[in-house]
Amino acid sequence: ETGVTQSPTHLIKTRGQQVTLRCSSQSGHNTVSWYQQALGQGPQFIFQYYREEENGRGNFPPRFSGLQFPNYSSELNVNALELDDSALYLCASSLWPSGRTDTQYFGPGTRLTVL
């Protein structure tokens, strides 16, 4: 059983650029969620994908978008990067619905720095 993997590990962009982050979900999982974790803060929910469709969104602007592919891997795209987008971006996968065994497993994250 493989865990959640993310790429790249680190990324440096300049303000106004666009970025794509990638996530491979844990084997057997069908749902992917993305979180933004600013330095010294708890993760904040960006959105979730289930069956290749967005299934809930947090308080993030439309320039944050995503995709889920048939193999359940996912991408997070951020357009028109701003300095405040600098953060650790976490991907989490789960099998949903799964009742009381429902658990999200997090990847190691992608550290994005916007200059």
Place this chain on the structure above:
Amino acid sequence: QQQVKQSPQSLIVQKGGISIINCAYENTAFDYFPWYQQFPGKGPALLIAIRPDVSEKKEGRFTISFNKSAKQFSLHIMDSQPGDSATYFCAASAQGAQKLVFGQGTRLTINP
């Protein structure tokens, strides 16, 4: 109403002592309360989780105490070890384990 408030921000405990971290929430629709442990440069890892139909759950040295009427829950780490030094996050969700709302985190340091 979506907030989860966590305290303290940082905590120093001697080896062998008990570490206690507290969280409070407002949204009565929350039905899943996990605790995550995060080491520097790593993603959060699930430690233990509880649902509101029980008041306490224990797994090894880790215990969650849950007070539904007070809308509070806490993590107790017994016999704290230097390897427990990490940042701990409480979280809550109204949809099982999905769409988690996290607390601000507690940086725990266990002195040898």
